[in-house]
Amino acid sequence: MLHHTIPHHLISLQQLDLRQQPDLRQQLDLRQQLQQSRFYPSKQPTHKIRDIIRSKFDAPYVSWKKVPKEVREMWFREFEKEFCWLPQHNDKIRKNFEKRGSTRMRDMFTDIRKHGKRPLWIGEDIWAELNTAWGSEEYIRRRDQNRQNRASDVGGLGSSLHTGGSVPYTEHMCRLKxxxxxxxTPVELNSRTHKRQEDQQWIDERARKAHEKYTRLRETHVVAGEGSSGGSVEFSEYRIWSQAVGGKQHGRVYGLAQQISALQAELEQVRKSKADWQAQLQAQVQMQMLMQEQQNQLLDEMRRMREQMSGKETAPAEEESTNSE
Incomplete structure (x- = not known):
């Protein structure tokens, strides 16, 4: 089985003291984990990122990339005031903060533009500058290009939509688990995030076509007897899904981004464990060889000592025999 959790714990400072109380530890275990590129559970850290953006939005930043590096650094310092983690997780936590911040700001601005009303956390002057930027030819051109890319027919599967809302894929995966x-499996996750709850109809043609093609390919593989062993069934599911959706497009597999990352992470862990085991075995062999060598040296030394002692005992006896003659 694949395990999607990488234990990079992110702990709320508000709950830090509670962890020292055994009777409350199980009830108030608010540990956060980093699952590949997402916090899980995601609600508390992503809400904190949203609050930081709102409280520190002091210039017309049209996107996360337009926020100066020193400002993002200051925002991250605010994030650190709310959570703590082990030093070895710094890079992953920071990388995830940047990714979640970018997504969160984009979604916030999408909602704002949809309603066309200035929120209280954006000042009037900044609001005016943002509207000017959003109305510029360059911004409109990039926006239309992004829309076209999202609506493109990739591999004959049609455009891509989903019904997951703001809930991360990792959250859907854990709920399904x-x-x-x-x-x-990939097809189960695809059904969960691409079917309407009210009528179980596909949200778009791409999801429907992907499901149908996957089903046909899987039947072919079953008939051929592939993936019959327990250890390879799950990997076969991922491989068939990837084949059904046309493999990687723009560096990603449709509906499989998080799973592929988890699979790669697990394979890397297996390789690392194997390397560690081999290194440990080699060290044990070397230690045994060293001990054997030391033992041989000790035996040689004892043999020389016996020979020397035997020689000393023989010499006086020969001398006594000579004198008697």
């Missing part, structure tokens, strides 16, 4: 009692 609890329901199924095992890791969800």
């Amino acid at each position: 609890e329901t199924l009692g095992r890791e969800p």
Whole structure:
């Protein structure tokens, strides 16, 4: 089975003291984990990032990339006031903060432009400058290009939509895992995030076509007897799904980004464990060889000592025999 959790713990400082109380530890375990490129559970850290953006938005930043590096650094310092983590997780936490911040700001601005009303956390002067930027030819051109890219027909599967809302894919995966009692397959996750709850109809043609093609390919693989061993079934599911959706497009596999990352992480962990085991075995062999060499040296030394002692005992006896003659 694949395990999607990488234990980079992110702990709320508000709950830090509670962890020292055994009777409350189970009830108030608010540990956060980093799952590949997402916080899980995501609500508390992403809400904190949203609050930081709102409280520190003091210039017309049209996107996360337009926020100066020193400002993002200051925002991250604010994030550190709310959470703590082990030093070895700094790089991953910071990288995830940047990614979540970019996504959060984009979604916030999308909602703002949709309603066309200035929120209280944006000053009037900044609001005017933002509207000027959003109305510029360059911004409109980039926006239309991004829309076209999202609506492009990739591999004959049509445009890509989903019904997951703001809930991260990792959250859907964990919910499905609890329901199924095992890791969800790509096709199960695709159905969860691309079917309407009210009528179970596909949200777009791409999801429907991907499901149908996957089903046909899987039947072909089953008939051929592939993936029959327990250890390879799950990997076969990922491989078939990747084949059904046309493999990687722009460096990603449709509907499989998080799973592929988890699979790669697990394979890397397996390789690392194997390397560690080999290194440990080699060290043990070397230690045994060294001990054997030391033992041989000790035996040689004892043999020389016996020979020397035997020689000393023989010499007086020969001398006594000579004198008697």
